[in-house]
Amino acid sequence: MSATNEISAKVRAAGVVGAGGAGFPTHVKLAAQAEIFIVNGAECEPLLRVDQQLMARHADALVRGLRHGMAATGAKEGIIALKAKYKPAIAALEPLLPPNVRLHFLKDIYPAGDEVITIWMATGRRVPPAKRPIDIGVMVSNVMSLINVAHAVEEDRPVTLRPVTVTGAVKTPMTLIAPIGTPLAELLARAGGPTRPDVAYVGGGPMMGHLLHDLGDPVTKTTSAIIALSEDHIVVRRHRQSMQSVLRIAKTTCEQCLLCTELCPRHLIGHELPPHLIVRSLNYNHVGNPSTLLSALTCSECAICEAFACPVDISPMRINIALKAQMRAQGLKYEGELRPADPMAEYRLVPITRLLQKLAIQQYSVPAPLQDEVLVPAQVVVRLQQHIGAPALAVVGEGERVRAGQLIGEIPEGSLGARVHASIDGTVTAVTPEAVTIRR
Numbered sequence: 001m002s003a004t005n006e007i008s009a010k011v012r013a014a015g016v017v018g019a020g021g022a023g024f025p026t027h028v029k030l031a032a033q034a035e036i037f038i039v040n041g042a043e044c045e046p047l048l049r050v051d052q053q054l055m056a057r058h059a060d061a062l063v064r065g066l067r068h069g070m071a072a073t074g075a076k077e078g079i080i081a082l083k084a085k086y087k088p089a090i091a092a093l094e095p096l097l098p099p100n101v102r103l104h105f106l107k108d109i110y111p112a113g114d115e116v117i118t119i120w121m122a123t124g125r126r127v128p129p130a131k132r133p134i135d136i137g138v139m140v141s142n143v144m145s146l147i148n149v150a151h152a153v154e155e156d157r158p159v160t161l162r163p164v165t166v167t168g169a170v171k172t173p174m175t176l177i178a179p180i181g182t183p184l185a186e187l188l189a190r191a192g193g194p195t196r197p198d199v200a201y202v203g204g205g206p207m208m209g210h211l212l213h214d215l216g217d218p219v220t221k222t223t224s225a226i227i228a229l230s231e232d233h234i235v236v237r238r239h240r241q242s243m244q245s246v247l248r249i250a251k252t253t254c255e256q257c258l259l260c261t262e263l264c265p266r267h268l269i270g271h272e273l274p275p276h277l278i279v280r281s282l283n284y285n286h287v288g289n290p291s292t293l294l295s296a297l298t299c300s301e302c303a304i305c306e307a308f309a310c311p312v313d314i315s316p317m318r319i320n321i322a323l324k325a326q327m328r329a330q331g332l333k334y335e336g337e338l339r340p341a342d343p344m345a346e347y348r349l350v351p352i353t354r355l356l357q358k359l360a361i362q363q364y365s366v367p368a369p370l371q372d373e374v375l376v377p378a379q380v381v382v383r384l385q386q387h388i389g390a391p392a393l394a395v396v397g398e399g400e401r402v403r404a405g406q407l408i409g410e411i412p413e414g415s416l417g418a419r420v421h422a423s424i425d426g427t428v429t430a431v432t433p434e435a436v437t438i439r440r
């Protein structure tokens, strides 16, 4: 078996997925050939404290994971892109770098972690609209994913644990390591619970995250944070806003000030995407250049237009999301070319300090120290779909004894997917098409 195939096979067996986004199966990604392999260590969502601490604590495993990734993809150059302010991570990584791997220091701006922006900042290459990084020879992977790659390749260790930052209006902000399937409520309890009664919870970051409706839901391979905020907090209200309300405000208040477009990161680096024209087109029964509307398909959903740029609380992003759903259902594609980048692009990306103010979360921008001890839940509910692709098929039955790391969900034959493993020792108490429940 070639080195590429061997690495990919071990990564597949361990169930590694992209830990920073939607959970694309890593073994599929590693099957491509690349020139440059980038570790995305930006962690630009305000309040998240996972990757920056993992890079400091597990620098060695990260560099080894990167080398495996480079070997699998044939990449000759490796770049670890992280913020200049992550001093402990930089100090831990610098002595470990092989000659063909360098650090790239990112400014403390948002969205430095949007992979299209990370690539541009770290290499000067620009991903054309509707294309993928690999189309310009670049592979990007998340910190946790590459640490998991190192564990998979060197120890055949499957993915069973997930670090999660618990922060915001909680007694003791911290970053916890939880077996996959642990109820979110247990993480919240370990952080001391909420500091106020009227609290809502956001999963992921305040910009690109989502409201958590049930704290009984389990941790998955892509869970990065639980953020407690008051019910009337601007971030929570933004998430609760109905689509009817988004459309009504857009129709009645858009003053075509252009700020959403002038600050759109994708537009700044030379993509057509002009949110102000999409809002205008929508307000006037889709008049305008058809390509303009189609460019909504290239929106990264970074939320800059909605949460930072628009002075009258319009959400071009929500409009783009709705348009994307319609266009994808019709099989439409965007085919516009890359244009020249805005000469001021670098200076128009948003400093995190200003974003914290705008989102009214400065008081929550505090350390959330990574805890050594792994949580010990009495029961886990391990979802069979924690990734892009087909759900895994359960390969265990009720009453069966399983050990942590044992395979419990297999990729369906011929499908895109990822394997799923038991995260604790125990007895399987329920198996459904959605999840396997294990009681310690």
Ligand code: SF4
Pocket: 260, 263, 264, 265, 266, 267, 273, 275, 298, 299, 300, 301, 302, 303, 304, 305, 306, 316, 317, 320
């Ligand atoms: S969410 Fe808004 S700012 Fe971000 S890429 Fe989409 S249109 Fe641009």
Ligand code: SF4
Pocket: 253, 254, 255, 256, 257, 258, 259, 260, 261, 275, 276, 279, 309, 310, 311, 312, 313, 314, 315, 316
């Ligand atoms: S920033 Fe708001 S008001 Fe200005 S053009 Fe964009 S949607 Fe309209």
